[in-house]
Amino acid sequence: MNQTLVSYLSQYEFYDVLLGIFGKNEGLLAFVIYLLFAGAIVGLCATIGGLGTYAERKISADIQQRIGPNRVGPYGILQFLADGVKMITKEDVMPNTADKFLFYLAPMLALIGVFATLAVLPWSNGFMMADLNVGIFYLIAISSLVGVSVFLGGYASNSKWSMLGGMRGASQIISYEIPVTISILSITLLAGGMGFGTILSQQQGTPIHWYIFHNPFAFIAFFVYFIGALAETNRAPFDLPEAESELVSGYHTEYTGMRFGFFALAEYIEVFVVCGVGAALFLGGGNLPFNVQIDIIPLQLFQVVIFMTKALILYYVVIWIRWTFPRLRVDQLMSICWKYLTPIAIFNLVGNAVWIVVFNGKSIADLVFGGH
Amino acid sequence: MFAQLLFLLSAVLTVGCAIAVAVTKNIMHSCIFLLGSLIGIAGLYATLGADFVAVTQIMVYVGGIVILMLFAVMLTGGKDFVSRAQNLLGLAPSMGNKWTYGIGLFVGLVFLLTNVKLLSNIMKSYPVKTFGNEFPSTVSQIGHLLVKEHVLAFELSSVLLLGALVGAAIIARPRKQ
Numbered sequence: 001m002n003q004t005l006v007s008y009l010s011q012y013e014f015y016d017v018l019l020g021i022f023g024k025n026e027g028l029l030a031f032v033i034y035l036l037f038a039g040a041i042v043g044l045c046a047t048i049g050g051l052g053t054y055a056e057r058k059i060s061a062d063i064q065q066r067i068g069p070n071r072v073g074p075y076g077i078l079q080f081l082a083d084g085v086k087m088i089t090k091e092d093v094m095p096n097t098a099d100k101f102l103f104y105l106a107p108m109l110a111l112i113g114v115f116a117t118l119a120v121l122p123w124s125n126g127f128m129m130a131d132l133n134v135g136i137f138y139l140i141a142i143s144s145l146v147g148v149s150v151f152l153g154g155y156a157s158n159s160k161w162s163m164l165g166g167m168r169g170a171s172q173i174i175s176y177e178i179p180v181t182i183s184i185l186s187i188t189l190l191a192g193g194m195g196f197g198t199i200l201s202q203q204q205g206t207p208i209h210w211y212i213f214h215n216p217f218a219f220i221a222f223f224v225y226f227i228g229a230l231a232e233t234n235r236a237p238f239d240l241p242e243a244e245s246e247l248v249s250g251y252h253t254e255y256t257g258m259r260f261g262f263f264a265l266a267e268y269i270e271v272f273v274v275c276g277v278g279a280a281l282f283l284g285g286g287n288l289p290f291n292v293q294i295d296i297i298p299l300q301l302f303q304v305v306i307f308m309t310k311a312l313i314l315y316y317v318v319i320w321i322r323w324t325f326p327r328l329r330v331d332q333l334m335s336i337c338w339k340y341l342t343p344i345a346i347f348n349l350v351g352n353a354v355w356i357v358v359f360n361g362k363s364i365a366d367l368v369f370g371g372h
Numbered sequence: 373m374f375a376q377l378l379f380l381l382s383a384v385l386t387v388g389c390a391i392a393v394a395v396t397k398n399i400m401h402s403c404i405f406l407l408g409s410l411i412g413i414a415g416l417y418a419t420l421g422a423d424f425v426a427v428t429q430i431m432v433y434v435g436g437i438v439i440l441m442l443f444a445v446m447l448t449g450g451k452d453f454v455s456r457a458q459n460l461l462g463l464a465p466s467m468g469n470k471w472t473y474g475i476g477l478f479v480g481l482v483f484l485l486t487n488v489k490l491l492s493n494i495m496k497s498y499p500v501k502t503f504g505n506e507f508p509s510t511v512s513q514i515g516h517l518l519v520k521e522h523v524l525a526f527e528l529s530s531v532l533l534l535g536a537l538v539g540a541a542i543i544a545r546p547r548k549q
Contacts, residue, residue: 027373027374030374099398099400101401101404102400102401102404105404132423133423133509133510133511134423134424134511137424137427137431138427140431140435141427141428141431141435142430144430144431144434144435144436144439145434147435147439148407148438148442151439151442151443152404152442155442155446167443167446170439170443174435174436174439177435193509193511195509
């Protein structure tokens with residue numbers, strides 16, 4: 001059934017001690033643990049999002065042979081804090097004709113949608129807020145709030161740039177959900193479950209046991225997932241909703257100060273989330289590369305480090321792609337989704353199913369080296 | 373206790389947003405309140421332990437239906453469709469006067485009470501079908517039911533949806549000269 005962080009921690013001795021402190025009130029203790037952990041994760045992810053803006057500028061500077069931010073702190077690493085202070089102290093401007101209610105709601109919906117996905121993100125096989133048995137499905141579902149927020153942000157600003165950006169954003173996010181979901185579905189087939197715990201436990205730490213190398217179809221599915229995820233998070237070369245050369249800056253043209261900051265933060269955290277999901281589904285997640293029978297907290301933290309490393313490598317690739325490829329046209333965007341990615345994804349799904357039947361669910365590594 | 377708290381939150385969200393859908397005059401705001409109401413219903417499913425249904429609710433309605441509604445509203449005029457008709461207590465966009473509301477309320481109450489009276493006996497005697505613990509989760513239980521007992525309905529509905537898809541494509545296709 002659904003495993004949670006609390007049910008994981010309850011196997012340790014210190015849980016009983018804590019339970020004693022809270023006067024045997026398990027509900028209260030669970031609430032406090034969730035609260036602390038949620039605070040920690042949101043803080044961590046906000047930092048990752050902030051550092052993402054720094055990494056973006058620094059890597060783009062490297063690619064364009066510039067220096068990039070280098071004034072605030074060593075190597076300019078505190079630049080994102082300076083930006084945050086700037087955004088908070090800026091005037092909060094709203095266009096006269098904007099739809100006030102929706103204008104205020106849109107950035108919050110973006111943040112809610114992204115932060116809600118963090119609940120199932122598998123930091124390690126123990127440190128998950130909730131290992132729902134519909135985990136990945138939940139993640140896909142709740143992240144569609146971001147699509148609504150992009151659309152609303154564009155609509156509520158009552159400006160033509162915003163409107164065009166919002167419409168492009170919504171149609172792009174809806175379209176690319178299909179290849180991404182079908183790619184994820186083929187991994188669900190292989191793992192025999194939608195929970196992140198199930199998916200992780202079916203893989204091992206060594207690369208040959210990752211799902212990306214499970215069979216040729218899963219290998220292709222990873223790239224379909226990654227391309228689709230780029231488009232879903234509005235990253236270049238699919239950043240048409242905020243194409244600055246034609247739409248000023250798309251759906252958040254009219255937003256200033258921290259409301260713009262919310263959109264930017266949501267985007268950077270969402271990139272981290274999709275990279276993390278890619279790492280968990282295809283790259284073995286936080287699985288240790290060696291076999292250990294014991295389960296202690298330091299090993300779990302080591303798993304978190306492995307997971308973060310994989311996710312951040314993917315994050316680097318996302319930024320690298322952004323500063324390397326030119327932006328697509330709208331018709332190219334749609335034809336890539338509907339004429340190429342979706343048929344390939346469906347082909348992968350069928351191929352995976354056939355592979356499971358023919359080879360009895362064994363991976364290439366199992367077939368070559370002999371295995372379970 | 374937290375389950376009850378969650379139930380209360382979901383229920384308040386559902387009912388509150390549903391009332392707001394009917395009361396607000398701006399049709400875009402109506403759509404957004406509908407979104408809140410549907411999320412509240414997902415919360416109700418979740419408190420009942422039906423996690424798959426809850427997530428499907430969010431997936432289908434938030435990710436699909438509401439965005440489609442927003443598109444449709446925006447393409448057909450958006451907020452210019454503010455209702456200007458006279459309305460009850462100056463609140464709800466009107467579809468009638470006090471007589472229609474009164475008669476509607478009366479008929480609704482009669483209908484509700486009759487149904488409750490008729491159905492309560494059946495509900496009481498209806499055996500609750502319980503499944504053993506042979507399934508590890510609701511997802512696998514739904515999967516087994518879908519491809520074993522209800523496979524015909526499942527396949528037929530997929531054919532129906534395919535037909536709808538093809539029909540929409542044919543209607544939307546530009547005509548050849």
